[in-house]
Amino acid sequence: MSTIDTSTKAGAPGEPGWKRYKFANHFRNAEDEFDACKLGFWLFLATEVLLFSGLFCAYAMFRMKYPEAFAAGSHHLDVKYGGINTLVLLLSSFTVAMSIRCAQLNNQKWLRINLIITILCAFLFFFIKLAFEYIPKWSQGIRPGILYSNPFAGHPQEPTWWSVYYGATGIHALHVLIGAALLIWCLVRSFRSNQYGPTHYTMLENAGLYWHLVDVIWIFLFPLLYLIH
Amino acid sequence: MNMCALSIAQQSDWLTTKVFGAAGASPLARESDAIFMWIFWFSTFWFVLLMGLMAYWVIKYRRRPGVAPQRSAHHNTPLELAWTIIPSLFLGYMFYVGFQGYISNLVAPTNAEVIDVQGRKWVWTITYPNGANPLTSITMGNNQAAPEIYIPVGRPVQFRMTSADVMHSFWIPDFRFKQDVLPNRYSSFWIEAEEPGEHVVYCAEYCGDLHSEMSAIIRAIPADEYDAYLKSIEDPGGPPEVRGKRLVDTRGGCAACHSIDGTKGIGPTWKDAWGNPVQFADGTSLAGDDPDAWDNYIRESIINPNAKIHTGYAPAMASYAGAFTEEELGFIAAYIKSLSSKAPAGEIPTEQAPADAPSN
């Protein structure tokens, strides 16, 4: 095979994974590889932001077109649950940053504890979203577009608001799950072979960046959907 | 247009006519042609210059064995600035005249005759200022009926356009202008015919199966004839099935999909339809022997076409809700009924509108 030597698998027992890690041989050194991965990941995050920007555009356009429908729709959203979820995500962003810091300091125990808290927060967010928002609303017929069947619509265009709401939060929730999966994978690798340490924590760093993105998107969604009427 | 561009354009009148097939039908159209020809000469100048240089150098400096390329400058800032800035000035001018011409086509004079145009797969429905629809059409393209739109010579005419279903585009090549026809909003532009003549209208925005057959013909006639024509189509009256047929042919444009001779179209044929059983895609069916049920089915199919889908046909029809009054729906049902051999002889069918209609 060609140029890459992935060489992250089991090796000298006792040595933690981050010490055994060897950078891919088409890079000149480990720093180059780390920078390359980080640059690549930032570019990927840019694409994610642009993906959501489409939804924000749709939001802005329909808000201008049907302001009353948006006011009517957002009254159905409970700031309490949105606020709790915001706090949950903010906390998780802090813990994921801490776990990266722990990797840099080679504090493996707290790295894992922080990661576990982050992952729990991710599921807590998803649970609140599902149990207190999606399911009750859906069962009341508050659904997107043609599926809308609640008899007490505040405005004929309220289904459009729900389309935007379900579209934006649904795609965001998908990102929460993807982020959680990434973090779980990091946790597994940390438990298995102490994969992350002062000289090598690329994957953890990028998973953390991804998690911050998920958080930042929510920071924009929360006021737009819950707070502005 | 400024004088310089116009004079170049006038010298190329012969060429303009060759390129466009025929001269534009109005001053604005000819101005658009003049702008086009001005851009044409501008482009030709650069193209010939560049390709001439290219050909000349390719031949002059073709590779000869043992002969080296000659040294020359690798860049030349004044030259590069010049060939960046000078064309830019021309482009700025091009934008300016283009915008002028565009705005003049959009903003209609206040005294313009407003003709409503509704695009619908795959017919143009025309409504004159007095509310009448044109009564005649011609066959264009394959076998699609194209409505005849009469307009007065020497009087500005504004088309106010909207679509009942998908996007269309109202293009009159002779007047060198078009605007997209969009659902749930209006767009408009205006024309003014200088002399009597006919002008084709095409749909220029892809709209499905019969996109290439969706056309109309504009006939410019003297203003006094036009006024007389408007009067003549106001309300010709007649028995219900005759009035129904007129609605179907003019405002409805139903023939695009529904034949009356038994051939299969995009929708079911109307010949012998009334009074016969119909099988629907969802498994239900309509018994043939209940006249009221059949009349209701016709009404529902016009207002809410996708409620019951005839087996073997796609749900392709857009709603006509609001396009016809209840009285007119009755006329259409009468017409469809008259096409069926099941209709009781001598009976004039739905003289009264359905029960839930206004008493008129």
Place this chain on the structure above:
Amino acid sequence: MTTITTPDTGHGGHHEGSYLTPNKGGVFATIIQWATTIDHKKIGMMYLFAVLGMFMLGGVAALMVRAELWEPTRTIVDSAGEVAVTGQLFKGGETAAENYLTYNRIFTMHGAVMVFLVIVPGAPATLGNFLLPLMLGAKDVAFPRLNLLSWYIYLLGAAFAVLALLNTGADTGWTFYTPYSSSHAGNTYGNIVMMTTAAFILGFSSILTGLNFIVTIHKLRCPGMGWFDMPLFVWAMYATSIIQVLATPVIGITLLLLIFERVFHVGIFDPAMGGDPVLFQHFFWFYSHPVVYVMILPGMGIATELIAVHCRKPIFGYRAIAFASLGIAAVSFLVWGHHMFASMGELASAVFSALTFFVAIPTAVKVFNWIATLYKGSIALNTPMLYALSFLFLFSIGGLTGLPLATLATDLHLHDSYFVVAHFHYVMMGGTIIAFVGGVHHWWPKMTGKMYTEWVGIVGCLLVFVGFNVTFFTQFFLGIQGMPRRYASYVDEFQLLHQISTVGAFALGLGFFIQLGNFIHSLIAGRKAPPNPWGGLTLEWYIESPPTEHNFHKEPILTHGPYDYEDVYPPHCDPADFPLPDPKPGGAKAH
């Protein structure tokens, strides 16, 4: 400064097999080896064959479209009163409308395949993948496994597209305009969802390739290679990649919303539910206009390389071309509205018209620079150079005919007519595809280690050039005279021009067929290619043809610019074949 420390072709060093050497384990092992490879050259070659296959599919669709338009379609009523429709090639349906539906599906297939599966991935994924690391002196792209992933994503997308086509196809046009696509089109409900899903998936492939290239260019340039020592093809790929990364996510969300709209009727784009179909157009063109430059920028980059090598001249105004690439990339995000002059308001149209003219400027600068490069050169008229000259000719026409389309007054006549069809074929095909085919000829010896037959290449190129112009130049006149695009039938007066166009299309097809035969022949019986058949100076010509798996035997160190043809003898060539001009008076450096 003419000494060079890049490695030689491995004479005396350890001999490695070329990357094309089959696996010793036999055919099956070789297939597995290719299917799991992370070698950018193999991935590039796999893309090349996939793209060529898709090009043939799209090309056949194009010829079917042209064949259908041979006759205008007329209804004839004979003396017995029988109604017959003549002039329809596609006669499967009971009615003319059903036959038109077939036509609509075929032009949609042509457009969608050519855009999403051929031109967008074409140059970046094939030549870009193969050449970018070589030109930078790198062992591979930055993320080789990601590269393999984008190849499989491309395959998945292609599979969805082909499935949709086999299942009778979609009839929306490649633009998927709402509300036709969301709630009206198609008797077969799933095809449009499948087609949009295909485009959605292909977007990911495009994003990942672009991301990979940007990082590669930033991080893997060989020692001695500054930003302005990169070949201009690399600059073009850099600008292309930026657009891919920044524009593609928007089409991602757009197609996702379109799929939601079609499946769940969420009412974002459907006017019947208060949605806005023009919003779709904005979203769509926000991606699809920049993507026009994803298509043309690599073509420009290829043409630049071809002209420099075959004229033996430094590119005139290197920096101007490099910055023009970036300038085009930047402005490309601001001009999407010029596809919608007929459906937007006055203010937006005016703004977009003005911005559109800004794109013309860097584009014109590039053309001037290419032509100026010919001056005092030593111009070899071989197949790649003929393609490059064809590119200049056709792309100039394509660019100049963009002017009346950017000018509002004239565009409102020409919009959605055959003039537009001709214009974008001159740019997309006359520009991108012609440059791409020229590039494939140019690097074919490097990629396969085989030479093709030169005279056949020249004949093919001339046939393509003539066929292309006959096909599409006539379409300018059709459009000006009032022929709308996407029409299955037309009025009789257009028949002559349509027939000329159809004849040209078949000549064009024949030309490509000859080229294909030439390639196949060269693979089977071609002469072995020397490492540097054209006397090129960029790094890929320093290594063997075809390269070894690791590209360079040791890391190259760059000591001369990519186009120092006046001062440096090309590697592996007889200096007598490529003489240098007299040294510059005073010995000053050329730059």
